[in-house]
Amino acid sequence: MTLTDATDRSATPADDEARVLALCDQLLAELPPSGTDPVTFLGRQFDLGLAWVHFPEGYGGLGLSPKLQKVINERLLGAGAPSPSRNNPIGHGMGAPTIVTHGSEEQKRRYLRPLFTNEEIWCQLFSEPGAGSDVASLSTRAVRDGDEWVVNGQKVWTTLAHVSRFGMLVARTDPDAPKHKGLTYFVVDMHAPGVEVRPLYQITGEAEFNEVYFTDVRIPDAERLGEVGEGWRVSLTTLMNERVAIGGQIPPRGSGFIGELMRVHARTGPHSVARRDRVMQLWIRAEVLRLTNIRAAQQRAQGTPGPEGSIGKLAMAELHKEISECAVELLGAEGTLFPDGYTMERPRSTGMWKNPQQAFLRARANSIEGGTTEIMKNILGERVLGLPGDVRVDKDKPWSEVPRS
Numbered sequence: 001m002t003l004t005d006a007t008d009r010s011a012t013p014a015d016d017e018a019r020v021l022a023l024c025d026q027l028l029a030e031l032p033p034s035g036t037d038p039v040t041f042l043g044r045q046f047d048l049g050l051a052w053v054h055f056p057e058g059y060g061g062l063g064l065s066p067k068l069q070k071v072i073n074e075r076l077l078g079a080g081a082p083s084p085s086r087n088n089p090i091g092h093g094m095g096a097p098t099i100v101t102h103g104s105e106e107q108k109r110r111y112l113r114p115l116f117t118n119e120e121i122w123c124q125l126f127s128e129p130g131a132g133s134d135v136a137s138l139s140t141r142a143v144r145d146g147d148e149w150v151v152n153g154q155k156v157w158t159t160l161a162h163v164s165r166f167g168m169l170v171a172r173t174d175p176d177a178p179k180h181k182g183l184t185y186f187v188v189d190m191h192a193p194g195v196e197v198r199p200l201y202q203i204t205g206e207a208e209f210n211e212v213y214f215t216d217v218r219i220p221d222a223e224r225l226g227e228v229g230e231g232w233r234v235s236l237t238t239l240m241n242e243r244v245a246i247g248g249q250i251p252p253r254g255s256g257f258i259g260e261l262m263r264v265h266a267r268t269g270p271h272s273v274a275r276r277d278r279v280m281q282l283w284i285r286a287e288v289l290r291l292t293n294i295r296a297a298q299q300r301a302q303g304t305p306g307p308e309g310s311i312g313k314l315a316m317a318e319l320h321k322e323i324s325e326c327a328v329e330l331l332g333a334e335g336t337l338f339p340d341g342y343t344m345e346r347p348r349s350t351g352m353w354k355n356p357q358q359a360f361l362r363a364r365a366n367s368i369e370g371g372t373t374e375i376m377k378n379i380l381g382e383r384v385l386g387l388p389g390d391v392r393v394d395k396d397k398p399w400s401e402v403p404r405s
């Protein structure tokens with residue numbers, strides 16, 4: 001599906017930019033952020049087509065170039081508007097593009113607006129104890145029963161499942177088809193009978209993610225996303241957007257992880273020339289990644305990113321580890337302490353860090369979540385550089401005949 005299809009194409013890019021900026025000003029005048037609750041503000045932002053500007057009109061967009069989203073975000077966030085994605089990163093970064101690309105009219109109307117306003121949080125139910133990197137080998141079963149599907153199985157590492165209203169679920173509907181062909185994608189109500197969410201605590205002491213058990217959970221067929229057996233194709237939209245959502249961020253220069261390192265550098269020391277050199281090298285690499293992500297975003301003429309989206313994810317994961325390691329080293333003995341206390345908690349958002357020590361521990365997950373560094377290298381090698389593929393002995397075999405532990 002072409003996302004950008006509903007607009008007067010005689011307009012020039014400058015006209016489009018002027019149009020969205022005028023709409024931003026209209027929104028800010030109608031609902032000044034300081035005196036407006038976030039749900040009302042974000043709802044109006046959606047209705048004006050400023051949520052995902054490249055989505056079609058009526059679905060939170062205007063059918064314009066995705067490049068304009070940066071212009072909109074800068075204007076609105078700069079004026080103190082609420083962040084739409086902070087509390088719903090999975091819904092915003094992965095759920096919305098999947099729904100708008102593969103959802104029925106009813107699903108788009110039902111889900112996109114409350115997802116954007118954060119009234120309904122979303123989670124991603126892909127990974128299982130026996131299926132992570134090779135997620136297409138998953139075992140959770142969905143069996144058709146009239147107009148419904150009955151789901152049984154277990155998912156794991158499900159970020160924010162404990163606060164989610166809906167989940168993006170991939171389940172096996174045809175065990176006799178090869179692994180990629182027997183999958184179907186569903187929207188699952190996380191409050192439905194038979195859905196059980198249990199916390200999994202991470203090294204930081206937080207349980208951002210969970211185990212999710214499905215016992216005879218009933219999903220109406222109308223909540224299927226895409227055709228029966230097409231679950232892998234729909235999943236690819238989610239996965240490609242996930243890599244960009246995690247690794248394609250374009251923060252202001254010198255902010256985020258690298259900004260924290262600069263603050264630690266400024267308040268510790270004196271530093272040796274070698275240390276200063278190391279900090280400078282990291283700053284340069286953070287800036288190169290930022291510029292690479294800006295270029296990638298500008299080249300993305302349509303909404304859905306391609307395999308090259310893995311570059312940002314790969315680079316970000318390694319860089320975050322090195323930056324946070326350096327910060328903890330600069331802190332010396334203080335780097336071994338957890339200043340805000342080490343309390344077990346279940347946060348309402350993900351990937352947030354409170355101090356360099358916590359950032360150091362959280363960064364360990366960056367090279368695993370959203371596809372491991374090794375898998376990013378496989379994708380780039382095979383699908384971008386055209387190198388020979390990994391050995392895949394089970395690709396064409398019926399899933400039911402593939403041995404598994």
Ligand SMILES: Cc1cc2nc3c(=O)[nH]c(=O)nc-3n(C[C@H](O)[C@H](O)[C@H](O)COP(=O)(O)OP(=O)(O)OC[C@H]3O[C@@H](n4cnc5c(N)ncnc54)[C@H](O)[C@@H]3O)c2cc1C
Pocket residue numbers: 123124125126127128129131132133134156157158159160209365368369370371372373374375378390
């Ligand atoms: C913080 C965090 C949040 C997460 N959130 C979610 C979520 O919300 N929803 C969800 O569905 N999942 C989530 N995940 C799960 C994540 O997607 C998986 O952990 C990841 O895909 C790896 O799968 P695995 O853990 O089973 O490791 P495995 O696939 O078992 O991999 C083990 C090791 O083998 C390597 N490896 C595997 N296959 C290959 C290969 N073909 N070539 C080279 N090396 C290979 C891997 O790189 C890794 O080092 C999250 C994970 C983390 C850490």
